[in-house]
Amino acid sequence: MTYVPDRITSKPGHTQDGYGGHELDVPTWPVEPDRYRLVAARACPWANRAIIVRGLLGLEDVLSMGLAGPTHDERSWTFDLDPGGVDPVLGYERLQQAYLARDPGWDKGITVPAIVDVPSGAVVTSDFPSITHDLFFEWRDHHRPDAPDLWPDDCREEMEAVMKRVFTDVNNGVYRCGFSGSQEAYDEAYDVLWSTMDWLEERLTDRRYLMGDRITEADVRLFTTLARFDAVYHNHFKCNRNKLTEMPALWGYARDLFQTPGFGDTIDFDQIKRHYYVVHEDINPTGIVPKGPDPSVWLTAHGRDRL
Ligand SMILES: N[C@@H](CCC(=O)N[C@@H](CS)C(=O)NCC(=O)O)C(=O)O
Structure with a gap:
């Protein structure tokens, strides 16, 4: 993987011995229990991945988690859900403080998820794909004994291809629909999204999970978008050919995961809706948050x- 300069990142973020040696100018951090904090927000699908994977692997006791509230102040994510509006471990009011601790001149995005080094208060990485990858591969010694094999060797190549398509057309595809700046761009993103949704519907008709009969990282990645689909993307991002509830295999699959420990218990529909409908003032200038749909389905x- 390559270093992405507009994100604070270390590739790999964590190495078991602390000596990555991949990027001379980018420090690496050793895996160490009780040293780092995952900063996430229940609203964000990219952060949701990390919350789910941390839980599935049983890393709660070695990697603590701080949660930012769903809306922002002018400097992005805040810890307004915590007593006094301060993260109890980092002592910060805003996630921005962790970015500035790493780079005082940081003037780019303040994004979740982020792994923060607690002693220095500095962001280690905000690179969401490598965060879940590292939690699986680098934090192995700390997984619970019956942790699922989220990256099975025997189907890795196919899984990577599935994840790539899901990322481009669905995870990111819904954002491409929602933030397109022209009718042509929207039409194109919409068509790509739905052709992949149809492909997924077919794929999931005769297999329980994306890679067959076990849950993998690919399912975590698709789930976080499906969980937001009818509540947000269908309306707010104009992904409205149909609702998720109208695709039998995908809807069954999404509910199956939702009802699996570690998935649905990470979802807060109120926070999700408040984030998108309030924060994206450009596409929802009134800031009105829709009441529906009924989450009991x-x-x-x-x-x-x-x-
Ligand atoms: N943009 C990040 C992915 C994570 C991301 O986009 N998170 C969003 C929330 S869903 C975020 O934190 N946006 C900044 C903000 O809301 O101020 C990246 O490409 O590495």
Whole structure:
């Protein structure tokens, strides 16, 4: 993987021995229990991945987590859910403080998820794909004994291809629809999104999960977009050919995951809706947050166990 200069990142973010040696000008941080804090927000799909993977792997006791609230002040994410508006471990009011601790001149995005080094208060990485990758590969010694194999060797190549398509057309595709600056760009993004949604619908008709009969990283990545689909993307991002609830296989699959420990319990629909509809003033200038849809449908029977 290459160093992405507009994000604070270290590739790899964590190495077991602390000596990455991949990027001479980018420090690496050793894996160390109780040293780092995952800063996430329940609203954000990219952060949601990290919350889910941390839980599935049983890393809660070695990697603490701070949660920013769903909306922002003028300097992005704040810890307004915490008593006194301060993260109890970092002592920060804003995630921006961790970015400035790493680089006092930081004037780019303040994004979640971020891994923060607690002793120095500095962001280690905000590179979301490498965060979950590292939690699996570099933090292995600290996984719970029955942790799922989220990156199985025997289907890695196919899984990477599936994740690439899901990322481009769906995870990122919904944003491309929502933030397109022209009718042509929107039409193109919409068509690409739905052709991949149809492909996923077909793929999931005869298999329980994306890679067959076990949950992998690919499912985590698709789930976080599907969980937001009808509540936000269908309306706010104009991804409205149909609702997720109208695609039998995908809807069954999404509910199956939602009802699996570690998935649905990370979802807060109120925070999700407030984030998108309030923060994106450009596409929702009134800031009005829709009341629906009824989230109880997520708990209905999915029947996917037969697969
Ligand atoms: N932009 C990040 C991905 C994570 C991301 O976009 N997170 C969003 C929230 S969903 C964010 O923190 N945006 C900055 C903000 O909301 O101020 C990246 O490309 O590395």
